[in-house]
Structures are given as structure tokens and as C-alpha cells.
Amino acid sequence: MAITKRTSDITVALYEWNKLTTRNIAEDEKEYFxxxxxxxxxxxTPEIDEEVLVYNPKTQNIYTDIWIxxxxxxxxxxxxxxxxxWMSYPKPPKEMEEE
Incomplete structure (x- = not known):
């Protein structure tokens, strides 16, 4: 049972919310952008073209969006x-064979 719990804890850790904020570009960075x-x-950030769950703290809504x-x-x-x-979608469960 401990192994299952550890695997479960690792899986949950992979699907935690990631915080993204914006910042203005500094003057010395403008030549690079x-x-x-x-x-x-x-x-x-998500992968390009990845659809993810997004939480907006202003509206307190959760919805889907695509990082493009x-x-x-x-x-x-x-x-x-x-x-x-934002959070990636979890992977669907694997089919378990009946014993």
C-alpha cells in the first residue's frame, strides 16, 4: 500500500497549479525582444498548443485555454x-486487466 500511496503522491505533484505572472520588459532587454x-x-509555461486548465484569481473561475x-x-x-x-490535464487511467 505504501508504494501505491507514493505513486499517487507523485502523480498529484505533477498536476499542481503553476503560477504565471507578467512583467514589463526592462530597457536593457529590449534589444533581445x-x-x-x-x-x-x-x-x-505550458507547451505550445497545449490545452490546459486555467484559474483566474480575479474572477475565481476555472476554464480551458490553449497556450499558443x-x-x-x-x-x-x-x-x-x-x-x-494553469494545470495540465491529467492522463487518463490505464485499463486494468481483470483477474
């Missing part, structure tokens, strides 16, 4: 907040 970019995301590459930056397709939390 395209002139159209005014801010960057701070924190762990706009060509001149990256971000969520439908979320326009300075601070959000």
Missing part, C-alpha cells in the same frame, strides 16, 4: 490577465 513585445511571462505562439510572442489564446494559474 521584438519591438512589439512589451511584457514577458514569468513562471513555468502568436509569432511575435506567446500566451493564452483567450486569457488576458496579468496573473493566472
Amino acid at each position: 521584438n519591438s512589439g513585445i512589451e511584457f514577458v511571462w514569468e513562471g513555468k 505562439d502568436y509569432g511575435e510572442g506567446i500566451g493564452f489564446e483567450d486569457t488576458d490577465e496579468d496573473t493566472v494559474f
